[in-house]
Amino acid sequence: MSTGSSTGSGAGEGALPRRATISDVAREAGTGKTSISRYLNGELAALSPDLRARIEAAIQRLDYRPNQMARGLKRGRNRLLGLLLADLANPYSVEVLQGVEAACHALGYMPLICHAANEIDMERRYLQLLTTYRVEGVIVNALGVPESMLKPMASGGIPAVLVDRTVDGLDADMVGLDNAAAARLGVEHLLEHGYDDLVFVVQPFEQVSSRREREAAFRAFAQGTQGAQGVQNVRATTHVLDLHEDASIDASLAALDAHIADAARRGARCALFAANAPVALRLALHLKACFGAQWQQHAALIAIDDPEWAALAGITTIRQPTREIGYRAVEFLHERIEGVALATRAAAFPGELIVRASTLG
Amino acid sequence: MSTGSSTGSGAGEGALPRRATISDVAREAGTGKTSISRYLNGELAALSPDLRARIEAAIQRLDYRPNQMARGLKRGRNRLLGLLLADLANPYSVEVLQGVEAACHALGYMPLICHAANEIDMERRYLQLLTTYRVEGVIVNALGVPESMLKPMASGGIPAVLVDRTVDGLDADMVGLDNAAAARLGVEHLLEHGYDDLVFVVQPFEQVSSRREREAAFRAFAQGTQGAQGVQNVRATTHVLDLHEDASIDASLAALDAHIADAARRGARCALFAANAPVALRLALHLKACFGAQWQQHAALIAIDDPEWAALAGITTIRQPTREIGYRAVEFLHERIEGVALATRAAAFPGELIVRASTLG
DNA sequence: CTGTTAGCGCATTCAA
């Protein structure tokens, strides 16, 4: 809009494109760099009131900001934490991120957020980059193979904590959902409501520990409860849906349709159990395409994760305490950075069942 | 799970917690630091094949990674770009972020992502922090007042580009949606489909340029089209909904309900026009609470932004080319960093109308 | 082609 000229407020020096350094401040205050440094680091006890005032004034006048890079270089710690996220489009990641930010905030770290966008190359590249920026620790929600992270991090002595999923060869601190309990929560809810044909829908899960655990727990509980709950002959099957593979996705959905149709024919009550939000969304979209706006009447749906739109679509979910997960991850990391060398720990948070219309058919 | 001991692969030195430096590499390769530096910076022409090989070997052996901090300190540029996002829970932000990442990737920058989480203090703090880390430029999707950013950035000579919203006193490059055209697209669609009572629902918009522009355009087009399109007597009103103010939100929604009820009584066809996705979600949730699953039959809804769940809920939207917006922002910034000192520019991208059930009632 | 020298901005000995 405006193309006018406007220069800063306060002490306008024009716009010299060079920030003041500690030396500038020292000169301006008529003292040595050491005192400035002391002031910056809060060693106020060792400064005469007069000098201190002069320093404050000088800093103000020059709008001085200490260079974190130089600082980090000298002290060997730069207060940077790497946060590697597999997929920011997944609300889960964003929520974990919020917890991480809160904790970083409280503990004096700056999170360096890296988004792998489901690309394994990205993941590897970012891990290298983080090494290069000498982050003091990394929080990893990985997609990839072990070697991709073992090498750069462990070999550099950079502590890591895993979120939601473990990495094969590596034993590091780990924090996430109590998958077994969550799966059980879902299964029990479905059984209580009379569903007897349960289909667990999950992305390819061999590589991702949380998916593996959820699937295993789903099967264990669905089959182990045979005859209990007053429900006889419960069917429990697992369906793989690869969201990033356009080729296979249609076939997989078609198979699912067949399953649903068959259940209807048999008079069975079929319920879909989505392993996470992205799967749930894909399923809901598909069901809507098949059955129209009233799809809820044709197939029940429950999901782990509780994205905002779940309430709108009326989908029963198992919510994860995502903020806490992120927060705890930073706490773990912080302890390791501070040198506490305990055995590797794991924190598994419980999920919370939120009942909505999609399982009350 | 496992608490076993596992040490790295390759050349296992145990786990000395100190990374190799350029000096280490020089010693290992039996040469001076300069040659290493040259190798790192791709000045391969100035290295004998022999030396070059020795360097490569040494780097390999030590698993050496140049320290970006030290590098940046020396050269005065660290390849860091600040990205300040008002709200990552808004899918818009995530999508812009993806564009930013892609561009950073291509241009050799590392984005330093900061999330203000709708808190104005956060915004200010992060802006200071970015200054402190000496980022070479910032991309800002701001919520705050002008002074909060004018001071740290402009005074530090750090170029900035604004996304989606301008900042009052500041004239910087700017990229976002063509708000006027987008609003027009929506209004025309509604009029074509016979809606004659249009309500624009928007968060408090005095402070945010994009909201202001959308609202203004909405009014201009809705009223300017009087009598055209075969529609007579179109009503166009604006409704403010403060999503972050629990106190006022209920009252605002109640007023909206009254408006809708009144329209029904008059036999008018009422349509809600949400200024962005968060507003749309809130509206949809409310309508669902009021009218049940069949809310679509009671009130039409259209929104700017096209989040994933819009398809599921069947909501007509105007999609922004978010990736492009993010990408272009980085390009603008890059040019400024490279010293091109043109007049400030603005890029306004067109939106795309996506018709769904919510406006076909 | 290669190595030596001198800082980048800062924190930290060590003296004064």
Add this chain to the structure above:
DNA sequence: TTGAATGCGCTAACAG
């Protein structure tokens, strides 16, 4: 209480 000197890891003049 204060300041001068040293070096973090790296790049950029300069010489050889």
